[in-house]
Amino acid sequence: MNKITAHNSLWLLISILPLSLLLGSGVINTSVVIIDFVFIYILLKQKKKFFSNNLILYILLLFWISLIINLLFSSNFGNSFLRVFGFVRFVIFVLAIKFCLEEFSQRILKKIYLIWAIIFLAVSLDLIFELTFGFNTLGNYSYMPGRLSSFLGEELKIGNWYIAFGLIVASFMYYNFKKKYFFFSILISTIFISLVIGERANFIKYFLISSIFFILYENKLFLRKVFFTTMTIILLSGIIFTSNTYKERFWYMFLNQFTQGSSITTIINQSPYGGHWHAAWEIFLDHKIFGVGINNYRIVSGDNKYYNEKVPFSKGRQNIHPHQLYLEILSETGIFGLVTFFLFIFGSAYAGIRNYLETKNLLILSGLLFVLAFALLPLPSGSFFTTYGATIFWINYSFMISKKN
DSSP states (O other): OOHHHHHHHHHHHHHTHHHHTTSOHHHHHHHHHHHHHHHHHHHHHOOSOTTTTOHHHHHHHHHHHHHHHHHTTOSSHHHHHHHHHHTHHHHHHHHHHHHHHHHSOHHHHHHHHHHHHHHHHHHHHHHHHHHHHSSOTTSOOOSSTTOOOGGGTTOOOHHHHHHHHHHHHHHHHHHHHOOHHHHHHHHHHHHHHHHHTOOHHHHHHHHHHHHHHHHHHOGGGHHHHHHHHHHHHHHHHHHHHHOHHHHIIIIIIIIHHHHTTOOHHHHHHHSTTHHHHHHHHHHHHHSTTTOSOTTOHHHHTTSGGGOOTTSTTGGGOOSSSOSBHHHHHHHHHHHHHHHHHHHHHHHHHHHHHHHHHHHOOHHHHHHHHHHHHHHHOOSBOOOSSSHHHHHHHHHHHHHHHOSOO
16 A cells, blocks of 8 residues: 555545444444554655644543553453553544644545535434434434434434534535525524434533534624524524423423422432432442443442432443443542543643634634533533544544644
8 A cells, every 4th residue: 555545545534434433333443443554554654753742642642541540440450451452542543633634635625524514414314304204214213202313223322423523514614615694504404403303412512512613703793693693592492392392301301390499419310311320429439539440330330239219210220331421430430530531621622722713713613612512511421432422522622633624
């Protein structure tokens, strides 16, 4: 494989990443590992030193080292070992995408973004089809009322995928067409679809980050932004309060409990995630410093000592992760892991904010806002360490820390 073939292979593999994420963990891991090996090959062949004075490389390596230190205290070393040492694939993966964004020509990057936009459009149309007919274009349907699954079938997690690529695609379309009303329409459409997907936490994240994104992207349009934000809120409120399905999910199951004076503890306990959260917190209290080890919540949470008869969903507490980022980190890596995680996030965000202020690049901003929403909002979430959730996070992280885009 010569250098040209390697470069073509790298950008083609990156261009189909959104599709790979829809095809299961096996395909995702294969794509990530192949990207890593092609990137390493390119580095070995080229003379230019890509890693010279690379702050992000040091931040990523220090975070990985912290996971290795945590591994030494794992309650099930073998179960944590592969997850911890497999993490290095994401370190290389981030650097590979960063290399692509900074070193490839604008012509190649446009091809990548165009393919991402086409895949995103296909998923958007599929979600609208499913919303209309009750099943998607492949005949898949969601087993839960008020939730859409699109091409992921029984796995109700398309919302994370959708909000991960929404702002990236919107930014690309803005830079290519320079039509502000077209850009506004894309933002409104993606906010609407993120709502009807039915994943409340992901909708809240996307509504917040797209609103901030909209406010920051061009200061001179302040009044138009106020109008856009107001109309969006009115539109979404109308959808929620005229649809019994979405009224149930977004009002009666959450907001209505506050108006009835329910305490935070009661709301958490009665949540479908209450069993997971209670078990994760109790596991943390039993292993405060280093937790039980990465990938071990799924084992330890099954212990009878973490069953609580006062929590309605406690019997279903055993799962692959607690469905909340901070509780996952606390239960599996303890205070040590939480501190290192925040140091990693704030160090990376500093680099991302600096990149954005220097360039005012919307693609950098989209990655920055996604990472901050994922890391700082204490909402239900996917796992930071599983393949699907991690790959989505690291793609956006790569945009955040890339100096050119």
